[in-house]
Amino acid sequence: xxxxxxxxxxxxxxxxxxxxxxxxxxxxxxxxxxxxxxxxxxxxxxxxxxxxxxxxxxxxxxxxxxxxxxxxxxxxxxxxxxxxxxxxxxxxxxxxxxxxxxxxxxxxxxxxxxxxxxxxxxxxxxxxxxxxxxxxxxxxxxxxxxxxxxxxxxxxxxxxxxxxxxxxxxxxxxxxxxxxxxxxxxxxxxxxxxxxxxxxxxxxxxxxxxxxxxxxxxxxxxxxxxxxxxxxxxxxxxxxxxxxxxxxxxxxxxxxxxxxxxxxxxxxxxxxxxxxxxxxxxxxxxxxxxxxxxxxxxxxxxxxxxxxxxxxxxxxxxxxxxxxxxxxxxxxxxxxxxxxxxxxxxxxxxxxxxxxxxxxxxxxxxxxxxxxxxxxxxxxxxxxxxxxxxxxxxxxxxxxxxxxx
Numbered sequence: 001x002x003x004x005x006x007x008x009x010x011x012x013x014x015x016x017x018x019x020x021x022x023x024x025x026x027x028x029x030x031x032x033x034x035x036x037x038x039x040x041x042x043x044x045x046x047x048x049x050x051x052x053x054x055x056x057x058x059x060x061x062x063x064x065x066x067x068x069x070x071x072x073x074x075x076x077x078x079x080x081x082x083x084x085x086x087x088x089x090x091x092x093x094x095x096x097x098x099x100x101x102x103x104x105x106x107x108x109x110x111x112x113x114x115x116x117x118x119x120x121x122x123x124x125x126x127x128x129x130x131x132x133x134x135x136x137x138x139x140x141x142x143x144x145x146x147x148x149x150x151x152x153x154x155x156x157x158x159x160x161x162x163x164x165x166x167x168x169x170x171x172x173x174x175x176x177x178x179x180x181x182x183x184x185x186x187x188x189x190x191x192x193x194x195x196x197x198x199x200x201x202x203x204x205x206x207x208x209x210x211x212x213x214x215x216x217x218x219x220x221x222x223x224x225x226x227x228x229x230x231x232x233x234x235x236x237x238x239x240x241x242x243x244x245x246x247x248x249x250x251x252x253x254x255x256x257x258x259x260x261x262x263x264x265x266x267x268x269x270x271x272x273x274x275x276x277x278x279x280x281x282x283x284x285x286x287x288x289x290x291x292x293x294x295x296x297x298x299x300x301x302x303x304x305x306x307x308x309x310x311x312x313x314x315x316x317x318x319x320x321x322x323x324x325x326x327x328x329x330x331x332x333x334x335x336x337x338x339x340x341x342x343x344x345x346x347x348x349x350x351x352x353x354x355x356x357x358x359x360x361x362x363x364x365x366x367x368x369x370x371x372x373x374x375x376x377x378x379x380x381x382x383x384x385x386x387x388x389x390x391x392x393x394x395x396x397x398x399x400x401x402x403x404x405x
Contacts, residue, residue, distance in 0.1 A: 002212050004174070006032040008365065009207040009216035011195040011230060013039035013177055015047075015157060015354050016343050017222030018164035022082065023358035024365070025171035032216070033168065034195035034209040035177035040161025042224045043350060046247055046320030048268045048276045049160070050259055051075060051153040051352045054124065055097045059116045063374035064329060068349065071356035072153060078355040079155070085167035091156025091270060098258040099147040100132060100139065100305055109263045110147045124149045138255045138308050154259055154268055157351050176212055196230050197221065197340055204232070204340035218365055220341045225286070225321040227344040236336040237380045240345060242286050242321035246294040247278035248302075252312035265301035267309075275312060277302045288319040322347050331377040332357055333364050341365065342377055 008024050010017045013035025021031045033039070053068030079092045101107040117124045125148045132146040133139060165175050195209035197219050206216040221227050225242035256269040268276040280294050295317050302309045325331060325345035330353060332343050343361050346353050363369020373379060 004032055004212070004214045006030045006174075006206070006214050006216040007218065008032075009034065009214040009219045010222055011197065011207050011219065012042075012222035012224060012227070012344075013037075013165070013175060014042040014222065014224050015040065015044035015161050015164070015350050016224070016346060016357055017220070018161055018168065018175075019354035019358040020220060020222060020343055020361050021168050021173055021175075022164050022171065023355075023362045025168050025173035026081070027362060027366075031168065031173040032214045033165075033173065033175045033177075034207055034212065034214065035175065036194050036209060037177065039165045039175055039177055040158065043320045043322055044157045044161050046245065046318050047157045047351050048247065048266065048278050049091070049155045049157045049351050050097075050266065050268060051155060052097055052149070052259070053352060054117060054122045054151045055099060055113075055149050055261060057113065057116050057120060057122055059119065062120070063372055064349075065120065065122075067356055067372070067375065068352050071353050072151070074355040074359065075153060075155070082160070082163050082167045085170045086163040088159065088163040088166055090160045090163050092153065093155075093271075094153045095258050096148060096150040097152035097261060098132065098135060099149065099261045100136075100143055101145045101147075102140065102142050102262060102305060103144065106263055107145055110145075114147055123151055135258065136256060136260065138306060139260075140305055140307055143305070152259060155351060156270060160351070160354075176209065194226070194230060195223075197232050197337075199232050199234075199337065199340075202234070203338040216339075218339055218341060220343055220361065221335075222343045224344060224350075225323040227323060227342070232337060232340070234337055235340055235342075236377060238331070238342070238344075238377075239326045239380060241283075241324050241326075243324045243347065244280070244282040244284045244287060244319055245278065245322055245348075246280040246282070246290055246298070246317065246319045247276065248295065248298050248314070249316040249318075250275040250277060250309060250312040251315040253308075255306055255308045255312075260305065262301065262305050265298060265305070267302055267306060274315065275309070277309070286321060288321065290317045290319050294319075323350075325380065327379075330357065330375050331380060332360050332375050333371040333377050335377060 007029040010033045193210040198206045206214045228240035260267045330346045
């Protein structure tokens with residue numbers, strides 16, 4: 001066994017685990033991240049990276065909107081620090097989103113959203129067809145109007161997680177896994193075995209993965225959709241399930257200047273010519289196979305708004321698993337086991353909530369912050385959870401395109 005001592009052991013090297021580790025390491029904590037796969041290879045590897053709480057506003061979910069807006073406000077400084085510590089870019093962009101209508105039904109949907117945004121004091125602006133096509137000249141001539149949301153942003157999740165892992169090492173932390181992103185004392189000692197909390201009596205004293213054992217004052221479960229798989233007895237309830245999402249990456253001449261949405265699809269342009277097209281929402285357990293119906297469906301909806309996608313190269317079709325709790329809100333904070341904490345269940349919002357989750361968790365660990373009740377793990381102990389706002393499936397298999405409010 002390779003034994004290590006740390007202030008905090010983190011189980012899971014996805015975007016949430018890495019963000020928490022970076023925040024703690026930045027405050028001088030000795031941090032060890034245990035990841036059975038390559039860091040950043042989970043849901044964050046598949047994610048599009050939209051930072052869009054305004055475009056996804058829901059009048060019934062104000063606590064989430066407030067949390068996401070706070071997280072977005074943290075992003076510029078957070079990215080600057082990560083890039084400075086790692087020497088790597090994160091693909092952060094802030095040109096806003098363009099929500100496009102191709103017919104009257106789409107216009108009605110965006111009018112409803114604009115009404116919610118006005119009531120919540122969020123900024124958006126209705127624009128006519130001429131301005132839509134001026135901003136995005138390659139769009140279909142069938143476009144009738146649009147809604148411009150200047151406050152939306154995006155980041156490249158794959159670059160972000162790579163930079164976070166390197167920044168953790170630069171701050172003195174350690175990332176343990178099969179393929180560490182930077183030189184580490186344990187570079188050759190990674191394991192494909194799942195990390196688990198180490199419980200002695202009624203207290204968590206660290207975590208273990210394969211031949212690596214970490215003794216720590218605090219342990220944090222950040223294992224995404226697999227969090228329930230490592231959840232120890234006595235820690236309370238964690239009603240976690242995976243929600244499958246299939247997404248495409250195309251490559252070629254840049255066709256867009258903004259993140260683009262219709263009620264049926266979203267398209268996220270990268271500066272290197274990549275175009276992300278997503279995404280499905282499916283209740284299929286831990287299945288991560290890519291289905292032809294999903295590729296056809298996403299490409300058809302993308303082509304309807306941006307015909308030029310037909311000439312792009314199909315670079316990747318991939319599926320990931322969103323970590324969903326029964327109310328689709330994250331769980332951040334203490335568990336019922338002393339020394340054991342959790343930051344998981346971010347569903348579709350792990351990228352946007354990463355900096356605020358890390359800030360909250362660090363505050364809980366040092367006693368300076370209290371998690372809002374909507375995100376406190378203790379709420380999961382109740383069986384009375386309002387699920388009226390959750391997205392619905394559109395066919396008998398539980399599969400459908402992402403539901404936008």
